[in-house]
Amino acid sequence: MSATHASVVLRSIGVIHSEHRQAEKTPIQPVFARGCPGRVEVFPEFAEGLKDIEGFSHLILLYVFDRAAAAPLLITPFMDDVPRGMFATRHPGRPNPIGLSVVRLVRRDGRVLSIMDVDILDDTPLIDIKPFVPRFDIPDKPLGGWIEEVDPELAQVRGRRGHGGRP
């Protein structure tokens, strides 16, 4: 693949199961999905790659936003009332529909991972699992742009999207 206007083909390595069956009622981030359980089912041909994963408390899941419509590059996010640049949001309607969630790993049973704080639609195609490594993934003094200005209470209400929340 050349860097310029090229393409790459990904295949799903598993499926993410959750209790979220309607996009418009799915929490928009794990922080708004506390207590929502889910399962990652890794296809048998990739199961060997799960060795040693039990030692990590959190996983970075990459998956396909397979039920999100493409959105314009200026988009009003769920948590705000003014249009923002797509790349300054986590909106699902991105040019490449790849989602990223940091979820809590509860247990592994063979090729099935029980996870918590799941903000992902049921039956979502899984692309990759990366271990969350505090030393790699927590930067020094990060600043969260416009999202830090959203009132925390309003963020909870909008982020949960009708989901009751079980803290």
Next chain:
Amino acid sequence: MSATHASVVLRSIGVIHSEHRQAEKTPIQPVFARGCPGRVEVFPEFAEGLKDIEGFSHLILLYVFDRAAAAPLLITPFMDDVPRGMFATRHPGRPNPIGLSVVRLVRRDGRVLSIMDVDILDDTPLIDIKPFVPRFDIPDKPLGGWIEEVDPELAQVRGRRGHGGRP
């Protein structure tokens, strides 16, 4: 795309430029690439999506490991001497060759972002930019599995891969 054994096609939305031109000398994570500058060049047709990005101190870049050979699902990572499951490592030879780095945003000039702590090979195809949002992306009390057992000094030496490091 159905969840089962399906595929999705991604297209590059830009290019990442860096001073790293040899895979075997490229630091394996931003934490081992302190002081390494780079640039993200977003293609003109996606530039509008960069609005408001300046407010974020760090960005999550998703990109294609376009020069990494596919590796077996049990792999001895750069930082260790025993084979680990691929999904318990950040090795580039993954089933879907998508890389993830949390880099520091220094400046935006139009559709070019100056970034720091870059562990990415020059001319790497960019797939997505997501803002790093502390509220979303820093979990409670994360535990880093086998990687936490690697001696920090050894990790620095192996992680830099010959790169001098300018802390």
